[in-house]
Amino acid sequence: MGVSNNITAFLNFMAFLSSIPIIAAGIWLASKADNQCTHYFRWPIVILGTLVLLVSLAGFVGAYWNKQGLLAVYLFCMALLIGLLLIILIFAFVVTRPDGxxxxxxxxxxxxxxxxxxxxxxxxxxxxxxxxxxxxxxxxxxxxxxxxxxxxxxxxxxxxxxxxxxxxxxxxxxxxxxxxxxxxxxxxxxxxxxxxxxxxxxxxxxxxxxxxxxxxxxxxGNLRKEWRKANVILIVAVVVLIWVYLIACSAFRNAQTEELFHRYKQGWAR
Structure with missing residues (x-):
């Protein structure tokens, strides 16, 4: 396994860890009486956190065993999940901004x-x-x-x-x-x-x-108060995920370059 894949595997482990507070925040929200009695905000965060966890595991496997196809799928899916989390964060901030x-x-x-x-x-x-x-x-x-x-x-x-x-x-x-x-x-x-x-x-x-x-x-008022607290955790997790994703993209490109260089050396040696 090349250096770039080692870096990508480590970064996916970091993304895996970042999914845990997202899931925890979603479970905390779902456990509250007001969210139990409404359905709009009960499980979306838990579902997204679980998807981040699964995609991170897929990326770790792809990096550790040098599965470039799996890594490409990971990068595509993680971009979608980060986008969805950003949309939810912005939406939650806008609709909970007024305080009654x-x-x-x-x-x-x-x-x-x-x-x-x-x-x-x-x-x-x-x-x-x-x-x-x-x-x-x-x-x-x-x-x-x-x-x-x-x-x-x-x-x-x-x-x-x-x-x-x-x-x-x-x-x-x-x-x-x-x-x-x-x-x-x-x-x-x-x-x-x-x-x-x-x-x-x-x-x-x-x-x-x-x-x-x-x-x-x-x-x-309860929903606003709870989502404002959950947003702090989600913002930190999304910042970490974006940072991990950008470095993972760079490492993925480097891994492809390393592979092409290795193939060129093998062909030249023959």
């Missing part, structure tokens, strides 16, 4: 307005057709019930940094003026006309604010 959150006086957590998020997220994730299934899925999760295990007094709850999903779905909007009983039970609204969600709130644990616009906004 706003601070609430006297509260550590933030609340969320549906109008503050991108139109793509609103149109594709929380329209009436999709929301029925999402609402049922959220109600069956432990997103809200686990709040009752962590907070007892109102002061504890108001000082908590709960997730956007919990802020939007598990309690009524602060503007409604409901009195705290526990994180998912509130009574005696002082100002029920402040927000249309004030009429939707229900202490029934299967309903709560799952039909509220604040819950839909909280879901988008």
């Amino acid at each position: 959150s706003y601070p609430v006086p006297g509260r550590a957590y933030r609340e969320y307005r549906l109008e503050g998020f991108s139109s793509w997220l609103r149109n594709h994730l929380i329209d009436s057709e999709h929301w029925v299934k999402i609402r049922t899925c959220l109600a069956e999760s432990d997103t809200c019930t686990k709040l009752n295990q962590g907070y007892i007094t109102a002061d504890q709850f108001f000082a908590a940094r709960i997730s956007p999903l919990q802020s939007g779905c598990c309690k009524p909007p602060t503007a409604c003026g409901y009195s705290y009983v526990n994180p998912t039970v509130w009574t005696n609204p002082v100002n029920p006309n402040a927000d249309t969600d004030c009429y939707v709130w229900n202490n029934d644990q299967s309903q709560l604010c799952y039909n509220c616009n604040s819950c839909k906004a909280g879901l988008l």
Whole structure:
């Protein structure tokens, strides 16, 4: 095996290692309650990470055993995968750029307005057709019930940094003026006309604010927060993959040159 193929094999091992955080980020995203209840963002990253892993293995085999055809396929497929990852990164950044959150006086957590998020997220994730299934899925999760295990007094709850999903779905909007009983039970609204969600709130644990616009906004806030975290990992992985790919292309050309030179020497010696 020539020097160039040795370099290519090592680089493909680096690409193999880079696929692991991509898969891990995808699994982390898929495990979240909001992603379990939606389908757009649940598995694409896991699938792409797995494809990067398989293509990297193919490239390693091609370099180690000097299979030039397999190396050419590797370079073509890796270029496609890097392109897809870049498209997903740019798309995720654009659609999650708007932040619909706003601070609430006297509260550590933030609340969320549906109008503050991108139109793509609103149109594709929380329209009436999709929301029925999402609402049922959220109600069956432990997103809200686990709040009752962590907070007892109102002061504890108001000082908590709960997730956007919990802020939007598990309690009524602060503007409604409901009195705290526990994180998912509130009574005696002082100002029920402040927000249309004030009429939707229900202490029934299967309903709560799952039909509220604040819950839909909280879901988008959760997705935004999680994808922003995952994007950091994906950006690092894509930078490494691009660096590996460019060097691998150079090594592949050098390997072809070495092979042609070797054949020329053999022909000249005869």
